[in-house]
Amino acid sequence: MTPDIVNKYEAMLKAGESVYLDPIEIDQIFRYYADNNQVSKLEDILRLGLNLHPDDPTIMQLDAEYTLMTNDAESALKKIDAIFQEDNTFLCILRSAALAMLGRKTEAMEMADLALTDENPNEYVAYDIALGFMNAGDFTTAMHFYEHSLKNHPDDIRTLSGMLYCHEQMGHLEETMPIAEKILASDPFHYDAWMAKGNYLSAHDQFTEALDAYDYAAAIAPDEPDYLVMKARCYEETNQHDLAVQSLKEAADKAEGKQRSSIAQILANIHIDHKETDAAVEALWLSVQAQPRDNAVLNNAGITFMQLGHNVEAITMLEAANEVQPDDTETLIPLADAYSNCQLFEKAAATYEKLSILAPSAAVYSLWGGTMMSLGKVQKAYNLFKKANECEELWQTYVLMAVCDAELKHFKKMEEDFRYAYALCPDEAPTLMKSIHPDMYNQMSEQGFFDQLERERQAYILLQENLCRKKGNK
Numbered sequence: 001m002t003p004d005i006v007n008k009y010e011a012m013l014k015a016g017e018s019v020y021l022d023p024i025e026i027d028q029i030f031r032y033y034a035d036n037n038q039v040s041k042l043e044d045i046l047r048l049g050l051n052l053h054p055d056d057p058t059i060m061q062l063d064a065e066y067t068l069m070t071n072d073a074e075s076a077l078k079k080i081d082a083i084f085q086e087d088n089t090f091l092c093i094l095r096s097a098a099l100a101m102l103g104r105k106t107e108a109m110e111m112a113d114l115a116l117t118d119e120n121p122n123e124y125v126a127y128d129i130a131l132g133f134m135n136a137g138d139f140t141t142a143m144h145f146y147e148h149s150l151k152n153h154p155d156d157i158r159t160l161s162g163m164l165y166c167h168e169q170m171g172h173l174e175e176t177m178p179i180a181e182k183i184l185a186s187d188p189f190h191y192d193a194w195m196a197k198g199n200y201l202s203a204h205d206q207f208t209e210a211l212d213a214y215d216y217a218a219a220i221a222p223d224e225p226d227y228l229v230m231k232a233r234c235y236e237e238t239n240q241h242d243l244a245v246q247s248l249k250e251a252a253d254k255a256e257g258k259q260r261s262s263i264a265q266i267l268a269n270i271h272i273d274h275k276e277t278d279a280a281v282e283a284l285w286l287s288v289q290a291q292p293r294d295n296a297v298l299n300n301a302g303i304t305f306m307q308l309g310h311n312v313e314a315i316t317m318l319e320a321a322n323e324v325q326p327d328d329t330e331t332l333i334p335l336a337d338a339y340s341n342c343q344l345f346e347k348a349a350a351t352y353e354k355l356s357i358l359a360p361s362a363a364v365y366s367l368w369g370g371t372m373m374s375l376g377k378v379q380k381a382y383n384l385f386k387k388a389n390e391c392e393e394l395w396q397t398y399v400l401m402a403v404c405d406a407e408l409k410h411f412k413k414m415e416e417d418f419r420y421a422y423a424l425c426p427d428e429a430p431t432l433m434k435s436i437h438p439d440m441y442n443q444m445s446e447q448g449f450f451d452q453l454e455r456e457r458q459a460y461i462l463l464q465e466n467l468c469r470k471k472g473n474k
Helices: 004-015 023-035 039-052 057-069 073-083 089-101 105-115 125-135 139-152 157-169 173-186 191-203 207-220 226-237 241-254 257-273 277-290 295-307 311-324 329-341 345-358 362-374 378-391 395-407 411-424 429-436 438-446 449-473
Strands: none
Touching: 004 023, 023 039, 023 057, 039 057, 057 073, 057 089, 073 089, 089 105, 089 125, 105 125, 105 139, 125 139, 125 157, 139 157, 157 173, 157 191, 173 191, 191 207, 191 226, 207 226, 226 241, 226 257, 241 257, 241 277, 257 277, 257 295, 277 295, 277 311, 295 311, 295 329, 311 329, 329 345, 329 362, 345 362, 362 378, 362 395, 378 395, 395 411, 395 429, 411 429, 411 449, 429 438, 438 449
C-alpha cells in the first residue's frame, strides 16, 4: 500500500501545486521509491529536498546514498565524509559500501565492524553491510555478513535471497537448491527462488522439472524475460529448436536496452548453430538496435557478421564501435581483417599501422606485411615480416620472408630465409611455400633444394646423436 505522504506528494505534483515537505517526509518518500525501484522518481524527490533543505543532515545523507546508487563511489565517499559521525550506524554502513566499491576492502571491513559495534539483534545491520559488499562484487565477504545476519534472523527472506544471489554469482550451484527450497517454504511466490530451482534442475539435466519451475516463475512475474531465456536453454537441450527460438523472441520483446541486446545475441548464436544464417543476421541487427552505442555489442556483432561472411556489415559495426571507443585494439584487429576480406587493403594497412603503435606484436606485423603484399609493396612487406620475427621467431614468418625474396628476385636470400623456416618446421614449411607461391615451390623442388635441406637436417641429427654417445662413454 502506498503511504499517504507519497500519495499527497504525487497529487501535489499532478495538480501543479507548490510542494513543501520537511526532511522526514522527504526521507519517507525517498525510501518508498528506493524500495520499489522507482529510480526516476528518486532523483526528483532528492532534488526537491536539496532545494528546500540543502544543509539538513538527513537530506545530505540521502544525497550521498543516491550518489552511491549511481555507482559514483568516489563522489559518494566525499559526501559521506562531509557529514560522517562514528555513532551513526547508517553512515558507517554507507561508508563501508562506498569503500568496498572503490576496492578499499580493509577500510570497508573496519567501517563494517564499527557499524556492528553494540549491534541490536533486532536490527538488520549485518544484512545492510552484506548488501554493500554484494553490490561491489565481493560476494565472498557479502556471504560472511549474510551468515552473520542469518544468526539473528534465521528465516529472513531478504537475507536468504542475498545468499542465493551470491552463491549463483560464485557458481556454487549445489548451494542454491537448499536455500531456494527454504525460501519457497515461507514464500511460494518468490520469483528468484523458482528461477534458482529451475537453474539447478536444468544444470542437472532435469529439463522437464526445470521447465515446471520456470513456469511457476512466469506465473509470478510474467513480464520478466529471464525465465523465457532459461526455458529456451531447456528446449535446445531437448531438441525443441522452434520452441527455443520462440521463447527467446518473446524474451527479447519483454526486455529493454542491454538485456534485449544480450538476448538477441543468444538468439543469433542459436541460429548460427543451426546454420540459419538469415535469421542469425536478423537477430544480430536486433542486438545492435537495442544498444546502438555500446562498444562491446557493436564489436561482438561485427565479429559475428564476419564469421558469417557478411564483411560489409562487419565493417559497418566495427567502424561504429571504433567511433564509440576509438583505438580499442579489440575492435581494430577484426576491423583490419574485415577490410582485407573486402580487398580494402589501403584501409587495412592503415589500421595495422595504428595497431603497431598501440599494441605491437608479431601477429600485427605479419598481418600488415600480408596486406602490403596484396598492395604489391613487397620490400615493405619483407621489412614488416622481419620486424615480426624480431618480436617472435616463427617458421611461418620465415616462409613469408622467403616468398618476398622470390618476388624481389633475391634468390640467395630466399634460400637462406627458407632454410631457417625448414630448420624450425621441416614437415610444414614446404607445404606453406607451395600454397603461397607454387611456381617457386616447383622450381625449388626441381632443383632438389628440399632434398638437400632434408639431407642436411638428417646429417645434423646424426651428428648430435654421435656427440651424445661420446659424452655418455666419457
